[in-house]
Amino acid sequence: MIDGICEGIFCRFYTIKTCYVVVYRPPNAPVESFTALLQFVSNCIQQVNDDSFDHNITGDCNLPAINWVTATLKSDGFSEMHKSCRALLSFMSEHFLSQYVRCPTRGNNVLDIFLTNNDRLITNISSEKTELSDHNLIDIMFAWNPLSSEESAIPKFDENSFRSLDFSKADYDVLKQKLDEVEWPTMRNLCSFEEFPALFTDTLFQICQSCVPQKRVPSGRPKHVNALRRKKARLKTRLDALLAMNGNPVHIGMLKTSLLSYAMI
């Protein structure tokens, strides 16, 4: 007989700017216990009060009613579990967290979850059966290992794959026109049934390559740092211009002071 009380442990690792939370929600937990747990995690995150920290939350929430592909409920309802599902989803949006475990962790259900606010952290998740538990053992691969002193590699995409193309910048009118021009039935008759999928993919890729630009390799720097660097560059340009034309010394002094606050970036 398991009692219905949730629990959690929150650990902060200052040297790697990461917080880890392990949570457990028993299947019969009342919603009050679960929301108290989420409130505890919220308070801990707020105490850290630093946007550059990664917050990783893992554990067994026993909430099979969430479809994690869409992050929505599989069915309507007002049971304790449904209420807890809604509490978890709103907690996630409040703290910009995403859940990355998609593979079943017990039977056909995703009960064990991994939430993080760092969308570049996870490269792979797999689960395997273990003799030790009725839940699977879950292996979560990170893009970087805090224990390795090597510089983390910037993910590079294979130039000959669809992933290398930036479809958000595609010219869809040209793409559509080019796709319409292909004589698919003729192409189908050119090769055997087994060979056609490869030919189809190659043709599609060549067309996409001709009107979709390549993705730029990410700089590895977070977006907000880039924004600050741009701001710093703008201030510097203004200062240089003022200096060049012997501008108002008060303005020059003010610009110099505000530039000082960007010295670390």
Next chain:
Amino acid sequence: MNPSANSTSKWKVPEIISFVQEEKSKNHSLPFIALTETWLKSYVSDAQLHVPGYVVSRPDRDARVGGGVLLYSHGNIPVSECHTFDDD
């Protein structure tokens, strides 16, 4: 009967130790290992849960049955602070 003969210290810890050693032999090191359903009580000492090279962080459920969470973190990543939640 030895009160420590629960599933975590008896079965899970030796399994984790061998898993960590296996990874180490492949030159991989795991920064973190999280466990749930540890069923641990405070009479189980940290020494009984020791995994070489790792620090264990745990709350215990003395008044409860079942549950339990635990985090192993690699010794090279110091734990700066730790809070536990147990809704009494």
